[in-house]
Amino acid sequence: MDIIKTKxxxxxxxxxxVFSVAAALFAGAVYGFAQxxxxxxxxxxxxxxxxxxxxxxxxIKVSGHGVLAPRDxxxxxxxxxxxxxxxxxxxxxxxxxxxxxxxxANPELKQKVEELQWERTALEAELAALKVSxxxxxxxMQASLLQTKMAYDKANMRLQAEEQLIxxxxxxxxxxxxxxxxxxxxxxxxxxxxxxxxxxxxGENLKANLTAQQARLEKLNKTIERAEFQLASLKVVAPVSxxxxxxxxxxxxxxxxxxxxxxxxKQDDLIAELKIPELKASAIALGQSVAIxxxxxxxxGKVKRIDPAVVEGTVQVDVELETPLPQEARPDLSVDxxxxxxxxxxxxxxxxxxxxxxxxxxxxxxxxxxxxYAEKVAVTYxxxxxxxIEIVTGLAVGDQVVISEQSEFSRHARVALN
Numbered sequence: 001m002d003i004i005k006t007k008x009x010x011x012x013x014x015x016x017x018v019f020s021v022a023a024a025l026f027a028g029a030v031y032g033f034a035q036x037x038x039x040x041x042x043x044x045x046x047x048x049x050x051x052x053x054x055x056x057x058x059x060i061k062v063s064g065h066g067v068l069a070p071r072d073x074x075x076x077x078x079x080x081x082x083x084x085x086x087x088x089x090x091x092x093x094x095x096x097x098x099x100x101x102x103x104x105a106n107p108e109l110k111q112k113v114e115e116l117q118w119e120r121t122a123l124e125a126e127l128a129a130l131k132v133s134x135x136x137x138x139x140x141m142q143a144s145l146l147q148t149k150m151a152y153d154k155a156n157m158r159l160q161a162e163e164q165l166i167x168x169x170x171x172x173x174x175x176x177x178x179x180x181x182x183x184x185x186x187x188x189x190x191x192x193x194x195x196x197x198x199x200x201x202x203g204e205n206l207k208a209n210l211t212a213q214q215a216r217l218e219k220l221n222k223t224i225e226r227a228e229f230q231l232a233s234l235k236v237v238a239p240v241s242x243x244x245x246x247x248x249x250x251x252x253x254x255x256x257x258x259x260x261x262x263x264x265x266k267q268d269d270l271i272a273e274l275k276i277p278e279l280k281a282s283a284i285a286l287g288q289s290v291a292i293x294x295x296x297x298x299x300x301g302k303v304k305r306i307d308p309a310v311v312e313g314t315v316q317v318d319v320e321l322e323t324p325l326p327q328e329a330r331p332d333l334s335v336d337x338x339x340x341x342x343x344x345x346x347x348x349x350x351x352x353x354x355x356x357x358x359x360x361x362x363x364x365x366x367x368x369x370x371x372x373y374a375e376k377v378a379v380t381y382x383x384x385x386x387x388x389i390e391i392v393t394g395l396a397v398g399d400q401v402v403i404s405e406q407s408e409f410s411r412h413a414r415v416a417l418n
Contacts, residue, residue, distance in 0.1 A: 041409045041412045041415040041416070042415065042416045042417075042418055043374070043408070043409055043415050043416070043417055043418075044417075044418060045371070045417040045418060047404075048374075048402050048404050048417070049402070049403050049404035050367060050400045050401060050402055050403060050404075051350050051351035051353075051400070051401055051403045052350070052398060052399070052400055052401075053348055053349070053350045053391060053395045053396065053397055053398060053399040053400075053401060054348070054349060054350065054397065055346070055347070055348050055349075055397045056345075056346070056347070056349075057343055057344070057345050057346075057347070058343070058344045058345075058347035058349040058383070058385075058388065058390055059340055059342075059343050059385060059388075060283075060340070060341045060342045060343070060344070060383050060384070060385045061338040061339060061340055061341065061385040061386045061387070061388075062276060062280045062281075062283055062284060062338070062339045062341055062385075062386060063336065063337065063338050063339070063386035063387070064274040064275050064276040064277070064314070064317065064336070064337055064339075065274070065275055065334070065335075065336055065337075066272055066273045066274035066275055066317075066334075066335055066336075066337060067272075067273055067331075067332050067333060067334055067335060068270045068271070068272055068273075068292075068294075068329055068330065068331060068332065068333045068335055069270065069271055069272070069273045069331060069332070070242070070243075070245075070265030070266055070267075070269060070270055070271075070331050071266070071269045071270065071271050072240075072265070072266060072269060073245075073263065073264070073265050074239050074240055074263070074264040074265070075260050075262075075263050075264075076101075076236060076239060076260070076261050076262045076263075076264065077258050077259060077260055077261060078104070078233070078236070078255045078256070078257060078258065078259045078260075078261050079229065079230055079233035079257070080104065080106060080109060080230040080231075080233045080234060080257060081106060081254075081255065081256055081257050082104030082105055082106040082109075082234055082254075082255055083104060083105050083106070083252060083253070083254055083255070084102060084103075084104060084249050084250065084251055084252060084253045084254075084255060085103045085104060085105040085251075086102065086103035086251075087101075087102055087247070087249060087250075087251060088100050088101060088102065088103070089101045089102075089238075089244050089247070089262075090244070090247070091244055091245060091246050091247055092243065092244065092245075093243070093244045094242070094243060094244075094267070095238040095241065095242065095243070095244050095264070096238065096241045097237075097238055097239065097240055097241045098237050098238060099237060099238045100235055100236070100237055101236045101237060101238055101244065101247070101261075101262050102235075102236040102247070102249060102261060102262065103234065103235055103236070104233075104234040104235075104236070104255060105234065106230075106231075106234060109227065109230055109231055109234070110231060112227055113224065113227045113228055113231050116220065116223060116224045116227055117224060119220060120217070120220050120221065120224060123213075123216060123217050123220055124217065126213065127210075127213050127214065127217055130209065130210060130213055131210065134206040134209070134210060137202060137206065138199075138202060138203065138206060141195075141198065141199050141202050142199065144195060145192070145195040145196065145198075145199055148188065148191050148192045148195050149192055151188050152185065152188035152189055152191070152192050155181065155184045155185045155188050156185050156188075158181050159178075159181040159182055159184075159185045162177065162178045162181055163178065166178055236261050236262065238262075238264055239264060240264055240266060241266070242264050242265050242266040242267050242268075243264070243265050243266075243267045243330065243331055244262060244263070244264060245263040245264065245265050245331060245332075246262065246263040247261065247262045247263070248260065249261060249262075265331050267329075267330055267331065268325060270321060270325060270329060270330075270331065271301075271304065271318055271319060271320060271321060272290070272292045272299075272301060272318070272319035272321060272335055272337055273316055273317075273318055273319075274290075274316070274317045274318075274319060274335075274337040274339075275314040275315075275316060275317075276314060276315050276316075276317050276339070277313065277314060277315075278310045278313055278314060278315055281306070281310075281315035281317070283341045283342075284303060284306060284315075284317060284339055284341065285303065285306075286303050286304070286305075286306065287302055287303060288302065288303045288339055288340055288341060289301075289302060289339075289340045290302060290303060290319045290337050290338065290339045290340070291337065291338045291340070292319060292321065292335050292336075292337050293335060293336045293337070293338075294326060294328055294329065294333060294335050295328075295335075296326060296328050297326040297328070299321050299322075299323050299325065299326065299329070300321075300322050300323045301319040301320050301321040301322050301323075302319065302320050302322060303317055303318075303319060303320075303339060304318045304319060304320040305317070305318040306318075317337075317339065319337060338386060341385075342383070344383065344390070347382075347390055347391075348390065348391035348392075348395065348396075348397065349388050349389060349390050349391060350388065350389065350391060350395070350401055350403070351387060351388055351389075351403055352384065352385075352386075352387060352388060352389045352403065353389075353401060353402065353403040353406075354403060354404060354405050354406060355406075356381055356384070356389050357381065357384070358381055358382065358383055358384035358389065358390075359381065359382065359383075360380075360381055361378055361379065361380040361381070361394075362378075362379060362381065363376050363377070363378060363379070363410070364376070364377060364378075364379045364394070364395070364401055364402070365377075365401065365402040365406060365409075365415070366395065366399050366400065366401055366402075367399075367400040367401070367402070367417070371400065371417060372416065372417060373414055373415065373416055373417060374402055374409075374414070374415050374417060375413070375414045376412070376413045376414065377394055377395070378394050379391065379393070379394035379395055379401075380392040380393040380394055
């Protein structure tokens, strides 16, 4: 039986084949690596925000949020106790001075005013009667004085006649009659003097009584005036033209004396109240220019007041508005404000990257090779504004810098952008 023998491939031919396959694989690997970006990380370009380094005047700003607030706020307090009967205006309504806002009810007060008016009528009648009575007493006193004076004049004339007759030696007048006439004249003279003093005292007494009665009437008039004022105060009116900002009342509510009824503010006389972070407030000074953004318009102003106290990590800055108010301006409107702290000319600056800090040297990612890569560079920052920061070293005009969040690739020195 014949045995078929298989022809074996020589060893040197097998080795050549292995080398050929290895060579092919190596060539493919080299080609593949040539097509791969050797950056240590890859980031989508659309996920990044970039900004261009610019040169020119750099404005250092401090920003804050706030509201437009009325310069003059008026709270109207109740001058009388009462119950809320009508509410004619609601918060937010535009009002004119004198417009009726709320009506209160107080029946007891109305009755009190009527009773006081009746009392005044009675007192006025008493005063009129007192004047008539005083005039009568004064006339009676004047009549009595006149009679005494007439009697004195008559007796004095008789005495003078008797004295002349006695001097001529006329015996028709006795010495006794003469002396009696002298006594009568003396008595009447004293009586006349007393009556004059009585008339004067009567006049002063009548005047004092009249003054006292008039004072009681005046006091009653003041009481009535106060009561009528309280009665009129049951109708609460707007003290100024503007906006009704608040009214903490409900129908049927009992209002006590001195309770706040409504809050008013002038719509065309506003200021801006900005809340500035306490760490940035040290750069702010009175008189600095401020741009107030209402979302629709920009209003220019100046720093008028800086609150000395820190409240919840912020400092309140009041801004005096200098340009005409736009149509949307109203109390409590939310606004943003940029306070211009300083200006520097011929300066490199860029929109602030995330985590950048003033006066520090930190890393930043700069776009290179036509934006295909972002490469980490050391950048020394200078003064910082709210939205921009000064570049001292590390970047040049026209450089594109990543300003968005970088924590995802910050550990790499170079990233590819696709």
